[in-house]
Amino acid sequence: MPDKKASAVWNGDLKSGNGTVEVESGAFESSYTFASRFEQGEGTNPEELIGAAHAGCYSMALSNELHSAGHESNSVDTKAVVTLETVDGAPTISxxxxxxxxxxxxMDESEFQKIAEATKDACPVSRALKAVNIELEASLKN
Incomplete structure (x- = not known):
């Protein structure tokens, strides 16, 4: 599998500085600041990008696991909320x-829940983020 690349540049000090983050494919580039990360400023932040990566990974992985178990999924829509808080005096993704x-x-609800929960632990981004508490609320579309 090929390596995936991204880059970021930060200019200045923490509070008044600014930066940009981009992915090698060119599909995404955005600015970020102290305000976009720790307050409500414009631009992106690392936590938002981790959330997007995790939601994308989980949707793909769950779809794969459902199909592997013999179920045709039309779609999997995942949202991620990343909590950044102070733990032991340091900003931490908790x-x-x-x-x-x-x-x-x-699909049977109990089988779905079993597959969804197993996928939460098995998707590559979840595996990379083992130090973080990962919660899941999964449901079947009515």
Whole structure:
């Protein structure tokens, strides 16, 4: 599998500085600042990008696991909420809550929950973030 690349540049000090982050493919580039990370300023932040990566990874992984178990999924829609808080005096990503809704016609709820929970622990981004508390709320679309 090929390596995936991204880069970031930061200019100046923490509070008044600014930076940009981009991915090698050119599909994404954005600015970021102290305010966009720790307050409500414009631009992105590392936590938001981790959330997007985790939601994307989980959606793909759950779809794969559902299909591997013989179920046709029409879609998996995942949202991630990344909590950044002070732990032992340092900013820390403490929790990521994934909320997933899967459109899988005719699927049994208990089997779905089993597959969804196993996928939470197995997706590559979850595995990379083992130090973070990862919560999951998964449901089937009505």
């Amino acid at each position: 929790t990521i809550k994934l909320t997933a809704v899967a459109d899988v016609p005719g």
